[in-house]
Amino acid sequence: MTDQDAISPFRYISAREGPPVRKKRDLHDGLWMRCNECEATLYRKAVAENEEVCPECGAHFRVGARQRIAQLADTDTFEEMFAEIVPDDPLGFAWLGQTYRQRIEKEKAKTASADAVITGAAYVKGRRVALGVMDGGFLMGSMGSVVGEKITLLIEHAVEHQLPLIIVCMSGGARMHEGALSLMQMGKTAAALKRLDDAGGVFIAVLADPTTGGTTASFAMLGDVIIAEPGALIGFAGQRVIANTIKTELPEGFQRSEFLLAHGFIDMIVPRGQLRSELARLIDYCCR
């Protein structure tokens, strides 16, 4: 017993009321994983077979762009386009001892994508569509010049070939590494969508967790139909920033899909397992 033990009245309380003594094991890399919502221990393969939705509570886990395309498109129908467009480093940006170029290389190795969106054409239940899917794993799905350019080219492809446009959004917002150039993508994508609209085109936006910042403030919220996945975080500014600015407590469920639906910001919430069927139904309805 140390002197400190002898004088501390808290030595028995700390084990019971302090932080957990046992470190939580990280189960995600192995055969098993834990659901952050219901805390169930899940067999990884069962989750994958359930399209990355918790079989116990229905929580929607985040999925990468390639996996999402495999979930949405008819088998082997996705033809990637504009993959040759890769990021540059116009500002010579460096942050936290790392250049933007170094960061890009790391993100590429992590996600097997060249940037935060994959674009192309595919079939969804036999209907040809222009499809863009953001990769939230690539630098937080941030929108820089490449994302803006690829989305714009995809919209123009949809106009030219009279295809319904589907974009699955998953983004932390504009990419600070490209400064104002990232912000310019908001206007560029919005202007392209105006041309799609003028041409009588249809744009279905699918908002996955999370869809925030400049992405929300541009093309994500400009869908003719805006679908969100259950429980997705969708907003512009972060909750802490908003709470501190308006100096009030935010309501329960603020910035989640269900809250946005109740307040008229989105059109519907569609569970992942029904997304393909719902997209096909909407395409038939809108393209009559």
Ligand SMILES: [Zn+2]
């Ligand atoms: Zn769960």
